[in-house]
Amino acid sequence: MLQVNPLIRSLILFFAAFWVINADAQDAGRKTISLNDQWEFHKENGSVEKVNIPHTWNDQDVLDDVSGYYRGLGIYKRKLNLDESAKGKAVFLVFNGVAQEAEVLVNGKLAGKHIGSYTRFIVPISPYLNYSDDVIEVRANNRFNEDIAPLTADFTFFGGMYRNVTLLITNPVHFSQRENGSSGVFITTPQVSATTASVQIKSSIDKPSTGVKKVQLLTTVFDARGRAVASQTTALNLVNGNAIYVQDIKSIKNPELWSPENPYLYRVVSKIIDVKTKAIIDQVSNPLGFRWFKFDADKGFFLNDKPLKLIGASRHQDYENLGNATPDALQTRDIELLKNMGGNFLRVAHYPQDPLILEACDRLGILASVEIPVVNTITESEAFTANCLNMQTEMIKQNFNHPSIIIWAYMNEVLLRPKFSNDKPRQQIYYEHIRELAQKLDDLTRKEDPSRYTLLVNHGAFDVYNKVGLTKIPMIVGWNLYSGWYSGAPADFAKFLDRHHKELADKPMLVTEYGADADPRIRSFLPVRFDKSIEYAIQFNQVYLNAMLSRPFVSGGMAWNLADFNSETREETMPHINNKGLLTIGREPKDTYFLYQAYLASKPYLKITSAQWKERGGVADSAYASCSQPLQVATNLLSVELFLNGKSLGVKTAIDHICQWDVPFVDGNNQIKAVSGENSDQIDVNFQLQPYRFADQIQFKNINVLLGSKRFYIDEKEHQLWMPDQPYRTGSWGWIGGEPFKGTNNRITYGSDKNILGTDNDPIYQTQQVGIKQFKFDVPDGEYELSLHFAELVGGETKEALAYNLDNNHKKEVVEQRIFDVAINGVSFMSKLNMAKDFGYTTAVKKKTTITVQNGKGIAIDFNAIEGKPVLNAIQLRKIY
Structure with a gap:
């Protein structure tokens, strides 16, 4: 298992230990101090350890090969030393997130x-x-509770006190801290145009003591340079309790408008001033952006009366080896990466996230939607409904003042795996409860904030959502569409968009999710669905982007996901990780990220892709001293010229923002340079050339081969490249007999999607040649090291079909006895090999030996069936001397 990067660990300690004091507010009646340090933590009945916040207890156990992770009680304790100056004050603990x-x-x-x-x-x-x-003492519990959303989802429910904790000290009279975790100040812009704007400020103020206190409520609007552009003072006679006061500012002329191109932020500073002493009793500051917007079912989205296609991504909050306890700097960096990609929209999914996220969206010009975690299913209880309504209220009030937010959402794919599938009358009652909950959430949202749109997100079962009525309730309908991944073909995507426009002609639409798994370690020159290759993901995203950009009625699309994220129940090529991100879980860009830059960049853009694939290999073309392989360049330019070691390979015209050449790579270093006008990019590729025939002049060193595979695999830890197999060719190498493993359910048609135990290199073992007779290497005489890799892919623990597999209709696996002998050059190597019995199902098995090749006989590995069909998953050969 990977250890946390020291740099990241340093960031955690720095942000945890640093006391952040709000300098503007120190002389303004309130003080905020970080309490992220000096905590003691233990699980229920567990040992005590010292931790800093943010902290989760699930950063490691969600990545192991043991099913499940700790969901239970975690206890945090810390001392708090306040001096006499805090007496008579109002003291609060502010928790940004506890799971x-x-x-x-x-x-x-x-x-x-x-x-x-x-x-x-x-x-x-x-x-x-x-x-x-x-x-x-904070007692946190991430146990399953049927009355708390989310109940099930394709992400991990990390436990812990995983966001910043703050001590807040105010005067007894203060802006209310009882408004659902908000600042107590709510700002709207009732009228905005290019020439004038108005601002309405609702301030909630608490006064705990009896009697009347005379104060002034002073609200000032500052521009980005810190100049006051408008203000209003209201005299108040405060009595015991809480009251809300409304101020209207109507005098702002020629406002600077907020947009992705110009995210101009004003600041609203609200002060409570003592009439007698003129002292500031309390003060808060909130962002303000002047903009107006609308969604149109035919013409799409408009911002400040200008059409704008919303293109961006969704985001999960976890990070590599940190779980959801992500330091501030890494949170903000995600939004910077989205902006650098050319994105203008963030779907904050599937739950409200750290306050830093929307602060960054405001500052960088990223429009956003936010939603509560009602995912996949609901509980038909009053408590579940009450908790959902409270979550929606908290989400709206806490984020009310962010100009980046244009949408509040409240459900995601809630009919994905409906309950009571074997009892249709009862299922109809369940559907009615879902519809009632959706209506309550929508009504609440429109009441709390009439200035923004509401959104309900569905998966691609158009008829079901329509029949239940969930397409009628929200102002915008969102669709999570995976044609060409979970079901169908990529071409079906455009057909679905057109169907919505025809049958729901009055409903604006967003494509709220789309994507294909893209494991950055897997490459293919013959990409197919489910191979998890970067190349398939490139083709998939090209189809989707073209369809959305060419249809004005599609308001926008959000790629799923900005970055890979943890999903403990997933298996596949990288167990416990959903690989659909445009970035890795450690935020390294994939080729898909470069593709989006090519589509969205406003300036000339040119990028040689394959950022993760600079150590290549392949078999020479016939007897030539080179191997031709495709290489792509992502660009928004019309054409690009490519050079290999200074020699031009010609000019290619970009098709869907990609230019492609067949590059004749030579053994060793290959300098690649792409040029278009004044724009260029350059990389060095180290290529290991394999001889077409072992008798050729190219020196053989070693080779790693995946059986039953048409994909390459990059083992990043050992810096090894694994190649696709080939049928045996005289003078060369390859398999004889058998066919590729085809999977054991109706959905997966390429290899296996099971977690292979005992290895981090699952793709080595997830394909195999079934019924193999022989594997041959016609190598010259010498000493060699041979490694055979096996895994039994059929059988083992029967697991529940996971909800994210939209058409995951598992065929029942037919488990047959598999026993076979393995001989090398006629000498027995493994007798009566029974992988399931000897090693266990889906378990990596590696057997290594040395071989002396003499008399020009090469190496022949024979697989002799005793029961069932022999298999081989992968093979390695290394020349010793």
Whole structure:
């Protein structure tokens, strides 16, 4: 298992230990201090360890080969030392994210509770403080609870106190901290145009003591340079309790409009001022962006009266080997990567995320939608409904003032795996409950924020969602479409878009998800569905982008996903990781990311792709001292010229933003340069040339071959390249007899999608040649090291069909006895090999030996069936001398 990168670990410690003090507010009646350091943590009945926040207890166990991960109680404790100056103040603990049920105790007394993993909550703690050696305890629990969403999903439900924790100290009179985790100030722009704008500010103020206090509420709008452009002062007579006060500013002329090209931010500073002393009692600051927008069912999306195609991605919050406990700098970097890609939209999915995300969207000009985690299924209980409504309220109020947000969403693929499939009358009742919940959430959203749109996201079962009525409720219908991946062909995607426009002519639409798995270690020159190759993902995304960009009624599309993310129940080529990201889980760009830059860049763009594939290999073309392989360049230019070691390979015209050449790679270093006008890119490719025939002049060193495969695999740890197999050719190498393994269910037609135990190199073992008779190497005399790789792909534990496999109709596996002998050059090597019995199902087996080749006989490995069909998954040969 990989260890956390030292640089990332340093970032964690830095952000955890650093006390962040809000300098603008220190003399303004409030103080905020980070409490991310000096915590003690233990699981229920577990040992105590010292940790910093952000922290999760699932950063490692979600990646192992053991099914499941710890879902239970985790206890955090910390001392809090406040001096006398805090007495008489209002003291709060601010939690940005605790998964998923939280109890907060101060000095052993319950101070507050919260339900839900993904929204902020604020706990008042003044009544419980001793102001000397106070102890804070947070009891977090990520257990399954049928009354709390999400219930099931294609992502991991990490536990822990995984976002920043802050101590907030205010005067007794302050902007309310009881408004669902918000700042207590809510800003709208009732009227905006290029010439004038108005601002309405609703301020919620708390005054705990009896009597009347005279204050002024001063609200000032500052431009990006810090100049006051408008202000309003309101005299208030505060009485005991909470009250909301409304101010209207209608005097802002020629506002600078906010847009992705010009994300101009104003700042609204709200102050409560003591009338007698003129002292600032409390102060908060919020962003303000002037923009207006609309969705049109025929013409798409408009921002500030200009058409804008929304193209971007969805995002999950976890990071490589850190789980969801992601440091601030890495959070912000995700939005920078989306912006650098050319994206203008972020679907914050499938839950509200760290406040830094929307702050970055405001600052960088990324439009956004946010949603609560009602995913796949619901519970028909009053408690589940109440929790969902509360989550929606918290999400809206906490993020209300972000100009980047244009959509509030509340459901995702909720009919994907409906309950009661064997009881249709009961299922109709279940559907009715789903529809009722959707309507309640939509009504609540429109009431809380009439200025934005509502969105409900469906998977591609058009008829089902239409019949249940879920296409009628939201203002925008979102579709998660995977034609050509989970089902159908890529060409079906455009047909679906046209059907929506015809049958739901009054409903604006967004393509809220689309994508194909793209394991950056897998490449193919013959890409096919389910091979997980980068090349298939490139073709897939080209089809989808072309279809969306050519249809005005499609308001936009969000690639699934910005980056790979953890999904513990997944197996496949990289177990526990969903590989559909445009970036790896460590945020390295894939070729698909470069493709999006080519489609979306406003400036000339040219990029040689294959960023992860600079160590190549292949068999020489006939007796030539080179091997021709395709190489692609992503560009928004009309044509590109390619050079190999200074020699031109010609000019190619870009087709769907890709130029491709067959490059005759030579053994060793190959300098590749792409040029178009003043634009160029250059890489060096180290190529290992394999001889066409072993008798050729090209020196043979070693070879790694995948059986039953048409894809290459890059073993990044050992810097080895695995090649596709070939049938035996005289004078060369290859298999004799058999056919590629075809999978054991109706969905997967390429290899196996099972987790191979005992290896991190699952793709080596997920394909095989079934019924193989012989494998031959016609190598010259010498000493060789031979390695054979096996795994039994049929049988083992029967697992539930996972929800994300949209047409995952498993055939029942027919498990047959498989026993065979293996002989090398006529000498027995393995007798009565029974992989399932001897090693276990889906378990990596590697057998290595040395061979002396004499008298020009080469190497012949024979597979002799005793019961069933022999198999071979992979083979390696290395010349010793």
